[in-house]
Amino acid sequence: MSSAPAPPRPARSGPRTHRLKAAVVGTGGIARGCHLPAFQQLAAEGEVEVVAAVDIDDAAVRAFCADGGIPHPYTDLARMLDEQRPDVVSICTPPTLHREQTVAALRSGAWVWCEKPPCPSLAEFDAVEAAEGAEGGPYAAIVFQHRFGSGARHVRGLLDRGDVGRPLVAHCQTTWYRDTAYYAAPWRGRWATEGGGPAMGHGIHQMDLLLDLLGPWSEVRAMAGRLVHDVETEDVSTALVRFASGAMATVVNSVLSPHEVSGIRLDCERATLELTHLYGYENADWTVTPAADVPAGEAAAWRDFGPDVPSSHLAQLRELVASVRAGVRPRSSGPDGRTSLELISALYKSAFTDATVRAGEIGPGDPYYTALHGGAPGWAPV
Ligand SMILES: NC(=O)c1ccc[n+]([C@@H]2O[C@H](COP(=O)([O-])OP(=O)(O)OC[C@H]3O[C@@H](n4cnc5c(N)ncnc54)[C@H](O)[C@@H]3O)[C@@H](O)[C@H]2O)c1
Numbered sequence: 284m285s286s287a288p289a290p291p292r293p294a295r296s297g298p299r300t301h302r303l304k305a306a307v308v309g310t311g312g313i314a315r316g317c318h319l320p321a322f323q324q325l326a327a328e329g330e331v332e333v334v335a336a337v338d339i340d341d342a343a344v345r346a347f348c349a350d351g352g353i354p355h356p357y358t359d360l361a362r363m364l365d366e367q368r369p370d371v372v373s374i375c376t377p378p379t380l381h382r383e384q385t386v387a388a389l390r391s392g393a394w395v396w397c398e399k400p401p402c403p404s405l406a407e408f409d410a411v412e413a414a415e416g417a418e419g420g421p422y423a424a425i426v427f428q429h430r431f432g433s434g435a436r437h438v439r440g441l442l443d444r445g446d447v448g449r450p451l452v453a454h455c456q457t458t459w460y461r462d463t464a465y466y467a468a469p470w471r472g473r474w475a476t477e478g479g480g481p482a483m484g485h486g487i488h489q490m491d492l493l494l495d496l497l498g499p500w501s502e503v504r505a506m507a508g509r510l511v512h513d514v515e516t517e518d519v520s521t522a523l524v525r526f527a528s529g530a531m532a533t534v535v536n537s538v539l540s541p542h543e544v545s546g547i548r549l550d551c552e553r554a555t556l557e558l559t560h561l562y563g564y565e566n567a568d569w570t571v572t573p574a575a576d577v578p579a580g581e582a583a584a585w586r587d588f589g590p591d592v593p594s595s596h597l598a599q600l601r602e603l604v605a606s607v608r609a610g611v612r613p614r615s616s617g618p619d620g621r622t623s624l625e626l627i628s629a630l631y632k633s634a635f636t637d638a639t640v641r642a643g644e645i646g647p648g649d650p651y652y653t654a655l656h657g658g659a660p661g662w663a664p665v
Contacts, residue, residue, distance in 0.1 A: 450496075
């Protein structure tokens with residue numbers, strides 16, 4: 284298929300009141316497992332209709348369309364954008380294609396919902412942001428579905444209202460296990476094709492949720508290791524992060540951990556808030572441990588998470604569709620969608636240069652702005 288971006292079109296900005304036309308680009312695992320079911324649910328509710336899908340694999344896109352009841356399969360993104368003029372495009376391709384395909388969709392006037400990791404570098408992310416509409420869209424949001432469950436919403440409320448006091452100490456872990464067969468796929472473990480190691484490809488969800496809950500970070504000191512796998516990237520990293528609020532966190536991202544866990548623990552002045560899960564959570568995966576002097580009635584209210592909305596693509600897509608209809612910037616887009624990529628860029632820079640890296644310091648001219656490996660000897664591709 285041609286990968287050239289569609290030519291610029293007059294912006295289609297402002298509120299959209301009709302049933303939104305959606306298209307899916309890349310019809311592999313995440314498109315089938317999460318995007319299609321989410322779109323189908325919103326189609327059943329009369330919010331959207333999926334009009335097209337695109338994949339360079341003709342058989343794959345035809346099967347995807349046949350299974351999903353989607354009328355128009357394409358192998359050419361530019362042609363699909365031109366002929367179908369979708370309102371929303373979800374990008375479910377490998378990370379190295381995200382910038383080019385997101386910009387093409389934005390330029391056609393579509394709002395974009397792009398899978399994580401957003402792009403392989405901050406420079407590419409900023410190029411996407413520059414292609415967004417000035418006011419009223421179109422905008423490009425990143426898929427960070429862990430922000431959108433009822434558990435995260437409840438805990439964000441406890442933090443934002445000050446109910447549980449100041450956050451002081453946090454732990455964020457993505458300790459997963461991937462065997463050598465997983466890394467036998469030639470595109471894995473390589474900067475150019477996978478984008479980064481577990482800090483980028485696996486841990487980004489928990490780090491993104493940590494930042495969403497605790498707000499801006501101010502400095503990071505990190506280590507990276509290549510302990511087991513024959514990869515260009517790391518297979519484990521550890522980091523110490525200080526937040527603008529003064530809170531301090533440890534962050535561990537591993538693909539070497541037989542007991543697989545994803546988790547966040549926030550020790551606040553009046554309670555410890557914990558999330559323990561693997562690939563997604565529901566309310567029962569969160570615990571609230573009040574300090575000894577918290578009245579029982581108040582603690583009971585903190586433990587009442589309300590109706591359960593598990594973290595999911597559907598939960599985020601609902602909000603995104605509402606944003607498209609209202610013509611307002613969706614959460615997880617622009618500066619709000621950039622935070623975890625900036626922390627990861629800083630984590631790699633700190634690990635590879637043995638230095639403390641401060642928020643905002645990686646910009647144009649910094650080697651870590653254009654490549655997560657920063658050209659570091661021993662880490663950058665030879
Ligand atoms: N949000 C999550 O929890 C989550 C989970 C898994 C994967 N992902 C992300 O989703 C993205 C896709 O992952 P996946 O596991 O579905 O991969 P996959 O390999 O199963 O699917 C990718 C698809 O993209 C197609 N493709 C490749 N080049 C293309 C092009 N130029 N134009 C159109 N289609 C093209 C491939 O043919 C393939 O069908 C990655 O960024 C990954 O990190 C996110």
